[in-house]
Amino acid sequence: MANSVQVEEAGGGGTPAAKPAAAPRASVWQRSLNALAIPVLALFSALVLSAFFILGSDPVVLTAWSKFFANPGGALGISWKTVADAYGALFLGAIGNPGQMARAAELYLTTGQTQALVNAFYPFTESLVASTPYIFAGLAVALGFKCGLFNIGAEGQIYIGALVAGFVGYSFAGLPWIIHMPLTFLAGALGGAVWCAIPGFLKAKTGAHEVINTMMMNYVAFNLADYLLNGPMKRGGPEGFIPISPDIQTSAEFPRFFPSPIRLHLGFIVALAMAILVWWFLYKTTLGFEIRTVGANPRAARYAGISVTRNFVLAMALSGALAAMAGAGEVMGVNHNIAQGFSPGYGFDSIALALLGGSHPLGVVFAALLFGTLRNGATKMQSLATIPIDIISIVQAFVIMFVAAPAIIRWVYRLKAGGGAQAIFTRGWGG
């Protein structure tokens, strides 16, 4: 079948072709706006749809609706209030109180007092803290997608990264921080690389699908963590019954930038740097060219002399390393130890996030900031409005759906179809 995709981009001085001259440069704006429209509308629609689940599970709202014909205003009013309270709490928890921020800034400018400022901006910085593991894990999934691989095992890799980094972090005492800190981080990454290279290797050698294998390795990783934290890596002493590791050495910690309680740490900067590195790697190096070619057309890659199997293993190893960095970062920057269940599902969320970011490192950073904000806000929402934090998963499911099938969004909002080929994410069982 003919593959007819619109001409996407056109430079000046094109030779005459069947199509009229190239699109003018001014439309770059138009196009980036179009590119943004889908994710923004996807998120908006997802929040709207999720609101119905908040309403549908609230007994007070349901009672009000059962009396809808007697008191329609009441039902609508209480519904609006419930949703507004929930999403309001989400905003407060995620960004903070704008009024309080303004007053604190004024106080700081007039008196130089910092405590109020720290308190006012605390929620916002917490969102950045929550975004940090999302950036790493999102890059991990995105890099897999670029090679045509679907790594749904980021969650397990996060645990492996945390366990290895934690072990290096607490067991090597007396090292200077300049050695210990990078060593701890890189050891975690290496652990994830080796762990995730296994499904990559199995895919390359036997064709076993990575979706099943990475999922299976998640369960193996969880049980392994459970065993280690209750056994060899368990903290002794009075807290002996809790499955938690010893604290890492101070020399292995990521430094924090602001006074307590703000926890923003070096990991955030490392994550941003990693995003730039991944972008450079994918688009400016021969290795990245190989990975992208294998992802776009493995047969053509083989024809061009590129080893498909080698790139499967390489891409999975790099993906695992990035995901493991999320775990190592949490241990070194936030928790300073490994506890059972320390990751609230960063790895699973990162699938939605990578899709939302179009599998592009820059897109991933924005999507991660958004998800970090949501996750941080949802914690507040759970305590203030008693909405379980799992609502985030429902939002995510809708986000993925709308981003992966933009036709739905275009249909709902009557948008014109844009040009450009749809990204290939995965292939069938055949590989």
Added chain:
Amino acid sequence: MAAVAQIGVRSETFSRARLLGAFYTVVGLAILFFFSRNTHVGELATLGLNTVQSVKAIQLPDIIVPVLPVTAILGALVTLLGVWQMVRGFRTTGWLLGVASSAFLVSFLVWAARGTSFSLIGILSASLQLATPILLGALSGVLCERSAVINIAIEGMMLGAAMTSVLVANLTGSLWLGFFAALAVGALLAAWHAVMSIQFKMDQIVSGTVINIFATGLTSFLNQRVMQVYQNLNNQVTFPLLSQVSPELGRIPILGPLFFDQSPIVWMALILLVVIQVALFNTRWGLRTRAVGEHPRAADTLGINVIRTRYINVILGGMVAGLGGAYFTLGSVGRFDKLMTNGRGFIALAAMIFGNWTPVGSFASSLIFGFADALQVKLQILSGQVNIPSDFLLMLPYIVTMIALAGVVGRVVPPAADGQPYEKQ
């Protein structure tokens, strides 16, 4: 020239045979080495033919065997076969793999049960129970993928159905309404998957992931927000076992505990297995389904509605997955637990692949996975004999899945159009 070709082909299979032979030799030596440890000459193991639950059943004598001679004989046998395979090579290797793996399992069980007793029927009965949701998930996968729609959302469908069955059964007080609600939720989630992947031509694996994330999110959300607040909505609701309905069945030795100390859903699964197997290969629906899965355009040129066929199959598959979900609650523990399916939907997919996309093959591999699951449970009971931390035993089914998948892919063939949306122009 032809003779040279024969040699060329032969040498490849021959080196493979050698590799397998080396592997069997290692297995045999492992039996000899490991399963002679921590035991002494004369120690006995008891393999029971009765189960604790089935005291009413007619009791049979237990099989009592000496540990060391059994493991020594089996170990020596496998080693011998391995060496022979390395030196001479057998033509067919399928049965050899069966002999080696059963010898390993038997020696392991005998060794694990040394000085104590171990219910053989119990573990087989548990295997069938634990295989049931995997079988149903795999059948769901067969229905979808034979019409070329990949369904990795079986996990989510089962989870959604499991919760719904408990909620509805408690709300209405009717087990059967809960049962049908589970099927309906399976169908509903499947219809969603169908709209996304067939209508909007979304990548089918991404579409399945959407359902999985949605179902895990929504069930956890409702579990915390509704079921933990109104605890009477999560009261235990289970179908009675067949032997409770008609006690005579339960009294049959071996077969009683094996087949009748079971939930009716186990039987529904077995009946579905037969029905789908026959229908797929011998009815109009089956012929058309397979045609749509192998070569949808050819089917289209003969006037078969590809899109409609896929919709029907995916929704039927969703209902079967819903039945699998109902098994977790109505057929087993009777209450909903957060994330209670625990990856069984993914294992079901592996079982389907392992079974070469056929119902009967899926059943055979479901039994293997069910056995691994059952073994893991039983070994935790025997933890005094087997010094393996329970966490490692819990990993067993997942690792078995990975090994099985790696060993079989490449030799099984998915439907040719699997995973590809149909473009009608």
Added chain:
Amino acid sequence: MAPLLELRGITKQFPGVLANDQIDLTLEPGEIHALLGENGAGKTTLMNILYGLYTPDAGKLLIRGKEAQMTSPDQAIHLGIGMVHQHFMLIPQFTVTENVMLGDETLQRGVFLDRATVAARISEISEQNNLQVNPDAYVKDLSVGAQQRVEILKILYRQSDILILDEPTAVLTPQEAEDLFKVIRALVARQVSVIFISHKLKEVMEIADRITVLRNGRVVGTTRPAETDMAALARMMVGREVILTVDKKPARPGAVVLELEDLMVLDDRKHLTVNGVSFQVHAGEILGVAGVQGNGQTELVEALTGLRAIAGGRTRILGHETTRATPRQILEAGVAHIPEDRQRDGLVLNYPIADNLILNTYYLPPFASGISMHENTIFATAEELVKAFDIRTPSVRTAVSSLSGGNQQKVIVARELSRHIKLLIASQPTRGLDVGSIEYIHQQLVAKRDQGAAVLLVSSELDEIMSLSDRIAVMYRGKMMDIRPSDQVTREELGLLMAGVQPT
């Protein structure tokens, strides 16, 4: 009397292409009406409209004088229309019986497939029409010719009286084509009407009662074989004088470049598909490999380029052993490869032209040093190649997917021939292209030969092989039947060799 079938003003627009523009066509009972046109002229689109696979944007369809709204093949089948598609619509994993009954199943006890009854009916029909086929055989095990017979059986089983054949001889040997013509004439004698689609002038002149020529989606004219000749038809088809022969000087063969010794290759199903092939290709000559597709040519080329493991025998390039070499090692030895399926193997469709032009040289200077790639050099080189090879595109940043088939093939040719090469392996290099692109690519192949490269040309188009090759090898069931200088073999002899018969 009204014609059996009438098309009036059929128009169909695809994104960027007007595939059919106001087409009128009639088919009389018992007539063989040929639809002639080059690749991309809109023949297949028109027939897919007639068969209900596409819906026309405008125009009317009359069958037996009544207007028909054709929205699905179902309706076409009901109205007595049957079609043999260019790519067979058979399910390889099914038996002949299952393929024939699919969509029109006979049941026993209302539920189960009645294979026995259908198989008996198939045997009956195949005997009546001289279409030998075993109803219980699996289609994947049948030869291409037998698969075509199954396709015709499918139509006769449904008692259709309008038969559409889309390029039916493309996959047959000349002798098999003769047999097919006999079957068609016998059917016409029994009042079946046939629409015969082809781009081959000779066979159209031989079989048709009337000929309608299509060009760029329009009807150029309708004529009868007696009223025209091949040159006139060619002018109608292409719109200008066509030089039917390639202008080339005699070859001056040099040293041996490629050498095969008793080569054996397995296909994906582990069947021995290339069975003991030996030959040499010299610098400065074109060796053509003729044969009906599916006789091991694909596997031969894949083995030579390192894409498929070699099960036995050996290959040497310029004296160096390459039996176990990787695709990259073979590329670096100076081998260029124009693959059989350009979209699947030769291009990354959503990459820009520039990236496709460096698909196998991206890691070499001047495009990269170390792991860092040099974008400016890549784009500058791409601009040069686009000019040199006359690739029609608005920009080198355009995705290859938006180019026409001919321009896509030129991207591959530009990439492969712009390197310094010793050996060119071209597999079906002009399949599905328009005459202009075909002429261009033929010139390029001859030019490369004249520069001293060895050329291995694999093609199932006998005309292409005969006009380009200096020596011709014929492949049949994995073996080379014979290798002869091209001036010492006739078309008929090649046809027999392609069917596995040694001419005496």
